[in-house]
Amino acid sequence: MENHRNMISKRNFVKRCAALSTGLICVPYGSLLSEMSSVQAGIYKKEAMFQEETPGGIMCMICPNGCVLREGEVSRCRSRKVRKSKLYTLAYGSPCSVNVDPMEKKPLYHFLPGSRAFSIAAAGCNLSCLNCQNWTISQTSPEKTRNYDLMPDKVVEECISRGCKSIAYTYSEPVTFYEYVYETAIVARKAGIKNIVKSNGYINPEPLKKLCSVFDAANIDLKSFNESTYLKLTGGRLQPVLDSLKIYRDMGIWLEITNLVVPTWSDNLDEIRKMCRWLSDNGFKKVPIHFSRFFPVYKLEQLPPTPIETLNRAASIASEEGLLYVYTGNVPGNELSDTKCPSCKKPLISRQGFRVTSNTIRDGKCDSCGRIIDGVWN
Secondary structure (H helix, E strand, C coil): CCCCCCCCCHHHHHHHHHHHCCCCCCCCCCCHHHHCCEEECCCCCEECCCEEEECCEEEECCCCCCCEECCCCECCCCCEEEECCEEEECCCCCCCEEEEEEHHHCCCCCECCCCEEEEEECCCCCCCCCCCCCHHHHCCCCCCCEEECCCHHHHHHHHHHCCCCEEEECCCCHHHHHHHHHHHHHHHHHCCCEEEEEECCCCCHHHHHHHHCCCCEEEEECCCCCHHHHHHHHCCCHHHHHHHHHHHHHCCCEEEEEEEECCCCCCCHHHHHHHHHHHHHCCCCCCCEEEEECCCCHHHCCCCCCCHHHHHHHHHHHHHCCCCCEEEECCCCCHHHCEECCCCCCEEEEEECCEEEEECCECCECCCCCCECCCECC
16 A cells, blocks of 8 residues: 655654544645645535445445445445435545655556656545555544545646646545545546556446546555455455456556565465466456565554565566566665566666656657557656
8 A cells, every 4th residue: 555644754753643643634745735725524425326225224335345334324444324314425525635646656657657646535445454554544434534625626626736647546445435536537537637546456346347437547456365364464355356457457447566565464475476377367467566565564563574585586476477567666776666678678767766767668669679568658
């Protein structure tokens, strides 16, 4: 999961920790905080999409959790609530985090490299990952965070005014603020702005297909390739995520995959090989994969960081299984953050952290051998 916080001083960190006792203060880009009015979450602004009345209550059909809720009850993602026999989203127009980010932070390495994305998130998540780095906003409700009053047209206006080419729905879990994402994406498309999503992929097929009609790119977290581990680590299941990957592929959305390699949880090299082989066999050879380094956080603070050797071995396995674009993340200075031509191996895009330092791709091709480099370059 992409971190929603910027680097801050120790003094400011202490101040923000104090603020967190009464509600999350998000970290906006530049003067964004002073320019937008900050309000508590608006309740019952928007009726939820994909709901169905059942004998046991109102069922939310957005994700595989399939929450069935009675009057006043809140969904597992903490973002949906029943009122007067209707399910409402609590997150519409109420992001708790607003930033301008480099595209490489998502990470999306083959989609408009070097550009900036206007990034928003509302509180909530439909999984409960033990290693969540954004748990302060993902494991709470929009009713409990400090939020901005930022309706879809205003999101697009702010995006354009800051020179961003895209809007990113990110940080927490966009599936949980589905209606806000969908309607913002429609407005963005009309204005010529791209829509990108950073997601856990834990969503039902029909809602996802509807989102894909307005999406341009996605980075999906494939957290493990073992059903038992998936359940214990995230509270969810693997198969729905694999199904989502196929939908993104079939609907022509530019897709990249992140696998966070967590020591003792998802660092089994045999399982990593099985995952890479499945990707190779199911039409994902041209999909960039990012093996990301874990750092101790949330409920897994007792674990060590992922050894760099493990990441490098995972990357080698991916290449052995036929994946063409393999990267490692959270490892500053590692050459596996650069984009190379699969044919002649010439470095084409060089990166330092989230910054692109050089890009020699011309008209979507290697400037040395002329091979087409898969991606969205302009």
